[in-house]
Structures are given as C-alpha cells and as structure tokens.
Amino acid sequence: MTPETSENEIPQETGEVLEVDDELMQDIEELVRSKSDYLLLNIIQDLRPEDIGHIINRLTPEEGVYVFGMLPNTVASGALLELDEIHREIITTRLPQERLTEIVGEMDSDDAADVVGELTEERAESVLETMNVEESSQVEELLRYDENTAGGIMAKEMAVVQKNDTVKKAISVVRKLARDIKNIYNVFVVDENGILLGAIALQDLLLYTPNKRVQKIMDAGYKTVTTDVDQEEVARLFSKYDIVSLPVTDTAGKLLGRITVDDIVDVLEEEHEEDVARITGSVSGATTQHSPVHMAVLRLPWVLMTLFLQLIAGVVVHAFDQTLSQVILLASFMPIISAISGNTGLQSAALIVRGIATGQVDYRRWWQPLRRQMITTFIVGGACGIALGCIGWLWHGTPLFGVVVGSSMFISVNFSGIIGTVTPMISRSLGFDPAITAGPFETAFQDIIGITVFLSLATLMLQWL
Amino acid sequence: MTPETSENEIPQETGEVLEVDDELMQDIEELVRSKSDYLLLNIIQDLRPEDIGHIINRLTPEEGVYVFGMLPNTVASGALLELDEIHREIITTRLPQERLTEIVGEMDSDDAADVVGELTEERAESVLETMNVEESSQVEELLRYDENTAGGIMAKEMAVVQKNDTVKKAISVVRKLARDIKNIYNVFVVDENGILLGAIALQDLLLYTPNKRVQKIMDAGYKTVTTDVDQEEVARLFSKYDIVSLPVTDTAGKLLGRITVDDIVDVLEEEHEEDVARITGSVSGATTQHSPVHMAVLRLPWVLMTLFLQLIAGVVVHAFDQTLSQVILLASFMPIISAISGNTGLQSAALIVRGIATGQVDYRRWWQPLRRQMITTFIVGGACGIALGCIGWLWHGTPLFGVVVGSSMFISVNFSGIIGTVTPMISRSLGFDPAITAGPFETAFQDIIGITVFLSLATLMLQWL
Structure with a gap:
C-alpha cells in the first residue's frame, strides 16, 4: 500500500548474510573439490x-590457497586476519607479491604491521617497497615497537584536530576518515607540536554548535x-575505565597512534591462553592448530624439566627405603598426600598470580595475602588431615x-599453601612473570616437601608402628 | 605572545586527574583516620x-562506608561498581535507602540491575519502589534474565529510530541521549512493531545529508x-566481528536492548577466572577478596573429593605390596611417573577445553584432535620413556x-594423552561444561592408571629384577 512496503525489502535482501554451519561447510568443500568457481563465488x-x-x-x-585466490582484495584482507598460523603462512607465501601488497594495503596499519611482521625478511621488504x-x-x-x-598494538589511523579547530572542522575530519576506516570513536586534540591535549567522543561532537572550539569541549x-x-x-x-579508544604518545606526550578495544579483546584472549598454558606447564601459543610434531617439540623441554625435578622426589623416597620396606602401607598414602598438597599449592599460586595481574594483590604487602592463605589452608589441611587420619x-x-x-x-598442605602464595610474589618482586612459578615446578616442589614431611614423620614414629 | 599561550593552560588545569599511588593512598588513609573531611574531599x-x-x-x-558517604551521587554510582563484593555488600547495607535509590538511579540499567540483584529481597523491593x-x-x-x-548483560539505554526517520532525526536522538549516557556507538533502526532492521555507526551518520532516510544507509x-x-x-x-555494540532481540526480532564492549571485557575476565579455577580444581568466583574461612569452605568439597579419588590410587599401590616390598626402588619412581602422566593429561585436556570454547575443536569430529594428540604424546612419551629408562x-x-x-x-603418558583428549569431548557431547573434567579428577584418574601400568609391568618382570 505505502511505497515503504516495497522499499522495506531492499535492505533486508541485500543485507542478508549467511551463517556458517556444517551443511554449508560441506557444500563449500564439495564445490572446492569440483572447482565450481562460479557457484563458490556466489556463496562467498x-x-x-x-x-x-x-x-x-x-x-x-x-x-585454502585456492579459495583465497578467488577473493576480492577488500574481502581477502579481512579473511587473512582470521586465518590460523598454518593457513596464513602458506597463503602469504604462495600469493603473488603484488597481490599481497594490495591486500596488506587494504588493512589498518596495526593489522598490516602484524601481517608484514610475520613474513620472511625478503618478502616483507618487497611488500613494503611496493606499498604506498x-x-x-x-x-x-x-614494526619497531615490541x-x-x-606501540606494538596501536594503529596510526585516527581522527586528529588542532586545538584551535572548530567542531565543524572535527566533523569534516571524521567524515574524510569514515570512508576508509571503521572504528572511529573519538577525535584527538593536539597542539602545534603534536602534543596530545585531550579527546572528544563522537557523540559529544554532535552536542555542540559547529563554531565551538574543540579545545573548549574536549x-x-x-x-x-x-x-x-x-x-x-x-x-x-581499558577494563577499569571502560575505554574504547586509547591514545598512545611518546614520553614527551606527542600523539603517535591509538589502540581500539577490539585489539584489547584479542590481548585478553591471548593472556588467557598464556595463563592456562603456564599453569598446565605448557607453552603459550601452542594451540590445536600446530602440527602434532611441533606441539611435541614445544612441550618436551618443559616435560623433561619436570621429570628431572620429580627425580628429586624419587631420591627423597629412596632415602627412606628402610622405613618404607618395614611399613609398606606407607607407599599407598604417598600419591594421596602429594596430590592434595600439589593441588593446594597450585590453587594458592593461581589465585595470587591472578590477584597480582588484576591489582587485587600487592606483592609489597606480601603478609596480607599470606596471612589469609594460611588461615584457609589451616582449615583445609585440618579437614583433610582428620579425614586421612581416620x-x-x-x-x-x-x-x-x-x-x-x-x-x-596437615603439615604438607600448610607448607604448600605458604609456598604457593610466596613464590609468585617473590618472582614478581624480582621482576619475573609470577605465572612462571605456578605449574609443574610448583607441583614438583610440593611433591618433594610432601614426601619428605610424610616419610620423616613415619620414620620418627617407626618404632611404634 | 599569542593569546593561545594563556588559553592553553585552562583545560590542562581543570582536566588534570590524580593517579593513585602508595603515597596518595597513605595520605588518604591518614585523612580518613583523622576525619579531615575538607582535605579529603579536596583530593577526591x-x-x-x-x-x-x-x-x-x-x-x-x-x-569505606565513611568515605563513600562523602561522595556526590554521580561519583558514588561510578565508584560503587568498582567495589569488591565485601565492600559493596557492607556499603549498600549501611547506606540510607533514599541515598541508595538515588545512586542506583544514576547508573545505566544493566549496572543498576546488577546492583539491585545483589541486594536483599526486601531492600531491592524498597529501592525499586522509590525509583523513577x-x-x-x-x-x-x-532482572528476569539469567x-x-x-539478556542478563544487556542495557536498555540505546539510540533507536524508526525506519522512515531521517539522518537529522537520528542525530537529534543521539544528542538527547548523549547528555545522560556515555557509550553511544550506533543508532538502531526498527519498524513500526519494534522489529530490528539494522544499525548505523555514529561515524556513518556524519557522512550523509540530513534528509537521507536511515533505512537507506543502515x-x-x-x-x-x-x-x-x-x-x-x-x-x-564481539571478538570475531570486532563489534563494539550489539543489539539484543527477542525470538521474534523485536529490539530489547544492547550489549556494549566494556561488558564483554568483563565477561572475558570472568571466563578467564572460571577456567583457571576449574583447572586448578577450585571454585570460580573464589577471589582474593573472599574471607579466608569462606575460601576454605568453598574449596573443601573439591579437595575432599580429590582425596577420595586419590584413595583409589592408594588401594592400587596396596594391591602391589608384594612387588614393592621386593624391589623397594620402584617406590622412588612412582612420583615421577604419576607427575608426568598427570601433567600430560592436564595439558591435553586444557588444550581441548580451550579449542572447544574457541570453536577450533569440533567434538563431533573427535577423531581429528585425538589423532593429533596421539602423535604428540607418542613423541613426548617416547622421549620421557627413554630418559627415565636410562x-x-x-x-x-x-x-x-x-x-x-x-x-x-611411555605407556602411561600415552594413556593420559588419550584420556585427557577424550573426556572433555565426551562431557561436551553429554551437554556438560568440558572444563569440569580437567583438573583434579583428571589428575586422580591419571595417577590411578599410571600406577597400575607401572606396578603391573614391574610385577610381570619381577622374576628377572
């Protein structure tokens, strides 16, 4: 009836996007295998x-190389950033150099730097030479920043105005950028030397008259x-102050770039993987995408180190051979004591590592978390001691x-709690990553202590057993 | 010389904000103790x-109650959201009810719901009754959503326009909202029934003439x-599509709210804590902020469960008493074998749990990760086996x-790798959280298997030892 009814359809039609499910994936695999380019492009x-x-x-x-080759540059640049290490390496190696330059040219500077940074030196140079x-x-x-x-995660694309510019000028700066980049959330204000003075959120730009000076409203x-x-x-x-776009400066305050929250989401996920990898004694960056042999090579040094540390526990056991051979039932309790005290140590360590990372724990006030942890492990150790004693x-x-x-x-759980709490704080105060001491080293250490305490006590009381 | 020099000073002066360091913290503590309200307010x-x-x-x-009481409502609402559980509970309990209503009224709806949801039922009701x-x-x-x-993390505040509205109208909607809420990144377009049709980023609003229909540019x-x-x-x-603001609808497509990326940053941190807690066999939400006794109560059921599982390992050891008493050196190797196979299982499990969470691992294609894991553990187990054998x-x-x-x-590491890979996939396919099977249960299970394999083999070859 009204002309809107037909208009209504248009954007919905053109905007409809396919969701990837197993069925679509199968269709795509079949089309790739039968090289049905036309149908494939239609889906893509x-x-x-x-x-x-x-x-x-x-x-x-x-x-992957075949499908990637079919993509237009703008789509290819977006897709390339989602590829896992293996596919990305093969595709960037196989792609004609001019094509690679075009695709990298479509990216924001931070993503472009990430991709170029992963290329071989020779290839990176030739891409940089042929770029704008x-x-x-x-x-x-x-690429010069760690x-x-x-510096390593910031992008150079951003909306910048001079302190004497007006709101109108700021809007025109945003307009010019808006066609090329997607994530403009604010405009940064600098002085004549490029020193950052402040920022204005886009929504606030809309609040003022066009002639207002940006300096007054920033x-x-x-x-x-x-x-x-x-x-x-x-x-x-970002997390504490709910930031979406953060300006980055040099030590003199000169504006050099900005970091957007999407990159921070990636940082948080990376950090998550690193922490889990450390606690389980693996290597960060080891993902299900690595080749199995590569994974084994990454893991081996850690596993072998754990093996040699655990050997110390073995030597301790050996020192108590006499006691063990007299009361062989003691051997049955060894796995229990070492598992529980290892677990307590790992938990305490993980809690402190996380506390240091979030700022809830200040390692310079080490006695506070230690006191708390000692109370907790006293109770936990007491309960476990009574249970195991019975x-x-x-x-x-x-x-x-x-x-x-x-x-x-009881004794070894309390020991473990103290060690688990103190070692991450010590490594932090020495400037190391506190997470390093959580994980297998912690476990080996707990085993050694747990077994020593257990078998020493048993030896002392041996005459009555 | 130019008038800018003096103008330059103004915004820097008014905008300067203090950073919190230990020195400032000490000053504040002293002022609080001496009840120097005037000086304290000056710093705040x-x-x-x-x-x-x-x-x-x-x-x-x-x-905390004392300092919080001094804050103006707008500041108090921002500060309240940063408080840990303990301080938040005490402050919301002690605050006069009218004051609490005012402070909650200053918050965005999602934060307000979080705070009200934590109050006692009675107090929540009285706050809701006195609110606008x-x-x-x-x-x-x-509060009705999980x-x-x-639904549980979305906010109701958002910029919404009708499909026939113009860019000019959209800008005026943003302007009205911009005074009250901070994070407007886009305008949502709905039809006459409130069904979501699309969205326009703020930066794109600036690109079009005021009379353009939003429907054409969304x-x-x-x-x-x-x-x-x-x-x-x-x-x-959010992570995959670099989203900053995501609309939430009911099943019919009606726009109900939106989620902003700052909330997602919180979700990622929460998830991180949960994963680490599960792997270390603790409880999610257990933070350094809990009282030590509370922490012990949270941990105890897990620790005791681990203890009883490990008891099975003890029973296995007991079954091989004969062998052990004849070759007591075997006891020295028990901690090593159980630590290494436990570690392998934990790593495999953590990798699969993470892979399932990020979508890299599809549990319905369980043979793919399993094959990969078997190759990895074959190599790792081989190297460890040779080292320990020597x-x-x-x-x-x-x-x-x-x-x-x-x-x-060698055998127990390979067993552990398989179990560590398969169990999270099985729990996922049964609809459980795959992370539940990582951690202490995994470890206990590995111990049992490792010890059984080791002592059985030893018993078989006993006559030649």
Whole structure:
C-alpha cells in the first residue's frame, strides 16, 4: 500500500548474510573439490570476511590457497586476519607479491604491521617497497615497537584536530576518515607540536554548535599511555575505565597512534591462553592448530624439566627405603598426600598470580595475602588431615598410623599453601612473570616437601608402628 | 605572545586527574583516620570514580562506608561498581535507602540491575519502589534474565529510530541521549512493531545529508543475538566481528536492548577466572577478596573429593605390596611417573577445553584432535620413556629395571594423552561444561592408571629384577 512496503525489502535482501554451519561447510568443500568457481563465488559473496577466514581454516592448506585466490582484495584482507598460523603462512607465501601488497594495503596499519611482521625478511621488504609510501612508513614505524607493548598494538589511523579547530572542522575530519576506516570513536586534540591535549567522543561532537572550539569541549583528563607500556597493563586500563579508544604518545606526550578495544579483546584472549598454558606447564601459543610434531617439540623441554625435578622426589623416597620396606602401607598414602598438597599449592599460586595481574594483590604487602592463605589452608589441611587420619587408622588398624598420615597431610598442605602464595610474589618482586612459578615446578616442589614431611614423620614414629 | 599561550593552560588545569599511588593512598588513609573531611574531599574531587572505588577497596569496610558517604551521587554510582563484593555488600547495607535509590538511579540499567540483584529481597523491593517508574521497570525486566545470558548483560539505554526517520532525526536522538549516557556507538533502526532492521555507526551518520532516510544507509546485516544466548557465545561474536555494540532481540526480532564492549571485557575476565579455577580444581568466583574461612569452605568439597579419588590410587599401590616390598626402588619412581602422566593429561585436556570454547575443536569430529594428540604424546612419551629408562638402568644397575620404568612411563603418558583428549569431548557431547573434567579428577584418574601400568609391568618382570 505505502511505497515503504516495497522499499522495506531492499535492505533486508541485500543485507542478508549467511551463517556458517556444517551443511554449508560441506557444500563449500564439495564445490572446492569440483572447482565450481562460479557457484563458490556466489556463496562467498553472501559471507562476512571473518567467516570466510574461518571456512578457509577448516579446508586443507591447498584448498585454502585456492579459495583465497578467488577473493576480492577488500574481502581477502579481512579473511587473512582470521586465518590460523598454518593457513596464513602458506597463503602469504604462495600469493603473488603484488597481490599481497594490495591486500596488506587494504588493512589498518596495526593489522598490516602484524601481517608484514610475520613474513620472511625478503618478502616483507618487497611488500613494503611496493606499498604506498605513507602506508609503508607507518608499518615500518609500528614494526619497531615490541609487539607486546602499546606501540606494538596501536594503529596510526585516527581522527586528529588542532586545538584551535572548530567542531565543524572535527566533523569534516571524521567524515574524510569514515570512508576508509571503521572504528572511529573519538577525535584527538593536539597542539602545534603534536602534543596530545585531550579527546572528544563522537557523540559529544554532535552536542555542540559547529563554531565551538574543540579545545573548549574536549576531555583533557582522557587516559593515555606511552608506547612502551605492556599490553596487559593497557588491557587493565581499558577494563577499569571502560575505554574504547586509547591514545598512545611518546614520553614527551606527542600523539603517535591509538589502540581500539577490539585489539584489547584479542590481548585478553591471548593472556588467557598464556595463563592456562603456564599453569598446565605448557607453552603459550601452542594451540590445536600446530602440527602434532611441533606441539611435541614445544612441550618436551618443559616435560623433561619436570621429570628431572620429580627425580628429586624419587631420591627423597629412596632415602627412606628402610622405613618404607618395614611399613609398606606407607607407599599407598604417598600419591594421596602429594596430590592434595600439589593441588593446594597450585590453587594458592593461581589465585595470587591472578590477584597480582588484576591489582587485587600487592606483592609489597606480601603478609596480607599470606596471612589469609594460611588461615584457609589451616582449615583445609585440618579437614583433610582428620579425614586421612581416620582412613589410615582403619586401614592399618593402629591409631598411631592414622596420626602419622593425618599429621603429614596437615603439615604438607600448610607448607604448600605458604609456598604457593610466596613464590609468585617473590618472582614478581624480582621482576619475573609470577605465572612462571605456578605449574609443574610448583607441583614438583610440593611433591618433594610432601614426601619428605610424610616419610620423616613415619620414620620418627617407626618404632611404634 | 599569542593569546593561545594563556588559553592553553585552562583545560590542562581543570582536566588534570590524580593517579593513585602508595603515597596518595597513605595520605588518604591518614585523612580518613583523622576525619579531615575538607582535605579529603579536596583530593577526591581530582580523582576518577573508578579510582575512588579502588581506594575504598583498600580501606577497612568501616573506613569505606565513611568515605563513600562523602561522595556526590554521580561519583558514588561510578565508584560503587568498582567495589569488591565485601565492600559493596557492607556499603549498600549501611547506606540510607533514599541515598541508595538515588545512586542506583544514576547508573545505566544493566549496572543498576546488577546492583539491585545483589541486594536483599526486601531492600531491592524498597529501592525499586522509590525509583523513577521507567527506570524501575527496566531494571525489573533485566532482572528476569539469567545473568549469564545476553539478556542478563544487556542495557536498555540505546539510540533507536524508526525506519522512515531521517539522518537529522537520528542525530537529534543521539544528542538527547548523549547528555545522560556515555557509550553511544550506533543508532538502531526498527519498524513500526519494534522489529530490528539494522544499525548505523555514529561515524556513518556524519557522512550523509540530513534528509537521507536511515533505512537507506543502515547496515541490515548487522549482527544480533537473542536474549537467551550464553554470554561466552556473545563474547565470541564481539571478538570475531570486532563489534563494539550489539543489539539484543527477542525470538521474534523485536529490539530489547544492547550489549556494549566494556561488558564483554568483563565477561572475558570472568571466563578467564572460571577456567583457571576449574583447572586448578577450585571454585570460580573464589577471589582474593573472599574471607579466608569462606575460601576454605568453598574449596573443601573439591579437595575432599580429590582425596577420595586419590584413595583409589592408594588401594592400587596396596594391591602391589608384594612387588614393592621386593624391589623397594620402584617406590622412588612412582612420583615421577604419576607427575608426568598427570601433567600430560592436564595439558591435553586444557588444550581441548580451550579449542572447544574457541570453536577450533569440533567434538563431533573427535577423531581429528585425538589423532593429533596421539602423535604428540607418542613423541613426548617416547622421549620421557627413554630418559627415565636410562635413569632407572643407571640407578638400579640392571637394564631390565630401566626397561620397566621406561616402558611404564611411555605407556602411561600415552594413556593420559588419550584420556585427557577424550573426556572433555565426551562431557561436551553429554551437554556438560568440558572444563569440569580437567583438573583434579583428571589428575586422580591419571595417577590411578599410571600406577597400575607401572606396578603391573614391574610385577610381570619381577622374576628377572
């Protein structure tokens, strides 16, 4: 009836995007195998670049190269950023160099720097040489920063105005940028020397008359970081102050770039993987995407180190051979005591590592978390000691045996809690990553202590057992 | 010389904000203790609400109540959201009810719902009754959703226009909102029934002439979720598609709210804590902020369960008493074998849990990760087996002893790798959280298997040892 009814259809039609499910994936695999380019392109047109990236990850590298070759540059640049290490390496190696330059040219400077940074030196040079001069100098600048710092994750694309500019001018700056980049959330205000003075959120730009000076309406207390700040520290700032776009300056305060919250989401996920990897004694960056042999090579040094540390526990056991051979039932309680005290130590360590990372724990006030942890492990150790003591009494038939296993349990759990709490704080105060001491080293250490306490106590009371 | 020089000073002066360091913290503590209200207020005025929240967290609850009472409502609402559980509970309990209503009224609906949801039923009711009707009905709506779903984390505040509205109208909607809420990143377009049709980024609004219809320029393929989607799934969407603001609809497509990326940053941190807690066999939500006794109570059921599982390992050891008493050196190798196979299982499990969470692993194609894991553990187990075999040979003096410990190591590491890979996939396919099977249960299970393999092999070869 009204003309809107027909109009209504248009955007919905053109905007419809396909979701990737197993069925679609199968169709795509079949089309790739039968090289049905036309049908394949038809499907790909209705997909988001991110989804195309994930589809390519599920194809063999060969098939991936083939599909990637069909993509227009703008889509290819989005898809490339979603590829896993293996597919990305093969595709960037196989792609004609001019094509690679075009695709990298479509990216924001931070993503372009990430991709170029992963290429072989020779290939990176040839890409940078054939790129637009402004873009290549931006990428070269970004590559100079450590990849785990604010400088390493910032982008050069941003809306910047001079302190004497008006709101009208700021809007026109945003307009010019808006066609090329997607994530403009604020406009940064600088002085004649490029020193950052403040920022204005886009929504606030709309509040003022066009002739208003930006300097009068900017937020001069806007958070900022220097290029050398660690990316995890940057993530904390985003989280604490609900930031979406953070300006990065040099030590003199000159505006050099900005970090957007999408990069921070990546940092948080990376950090998550690192922490889990450390606690389980593996290597960060080891993912299900690595080749199995590569995974084994990454893991081996850690596993072998754990093996040699555990050997010390073995030597301790050996030292008590006499006691063990007289009361062989003691051997049955060894796995229990070492598992529980290892577990307590790991939990305490994980809690403190996380507390230090979030700022809830201050290692300079080490006695506070230690006191708390000691109370907790006193209760946990007490309960476990009583439980195991009763089990030991019933099993061996003598109350004294129960006393030995129960009190060993209690003592070693308390020891583990203290060590688990103190070691991450010590490594932090020495400037190391506190997470390093959590994990297998912690476990080996707990085993050694647990077994020593247990078998020493047993030896002392041996005459009555 | 130019008038700018003097103008330059103004925003820097007014915008300067204090950073919280130990020195400032000490000053504040002294001022609180001496009840120097005037000086205290002077410092607080130069701080961000988030920082004030963190300062209060470092004070005793009593002192916290005192400082919080001095804050103006707008600052108090920002600070309240940063408080840890303990301080928040005490402050919301002690605050006069009218004051609490005012402070909650200053918050965005999602934060208000979080705070009201934590109050006692009685107090929550009285706050809702005294609030502005529109706000209280929003909060009541949000409280009805599960707190771990899209509905539970969304806010009601958002810029919405009708499909026939113009760009000019959209800008005026943003302007009206911009005075009250901070995070407007896009305008959502709905039809006459409130059904979501698409979205326009603020930066794109600036690109078009005021008379352009929003329907013509909106992104109709904009991602959206329904209220029941799990918050971790929502976080994946933000991460994959670099979203800053995601509309939430009911199943019919009616726009109900939106989620902003700052909430997703919180979700990712929560998820991180949960994963670490599960792997270390603790409880999620157990933080350094809990009272030590509370922590012990939270941990105890897990620790005791681990203890009883490990008891099975003890029973296995007991079954081989004969063998052990004949070759007591075997006991020295028990901790090593159980630690290494436990570690392998934990790593495999953590990798698969993470892979399932990020979508890299599809549990319905369980043979793919399993095959990969088997290759990895074959190599790792082989290397460890050879290393331990040589150690055993040298230590005991007979090659056969080396063969027993080396091959036990090899077999149990491979077993652990398989179990560590398969169990999370099985729990996922049964609808459980795959992370539940990582951690202490895994470890206990590995111990049982490792010890069984080791002592059985030793018993078989006993006659030659």
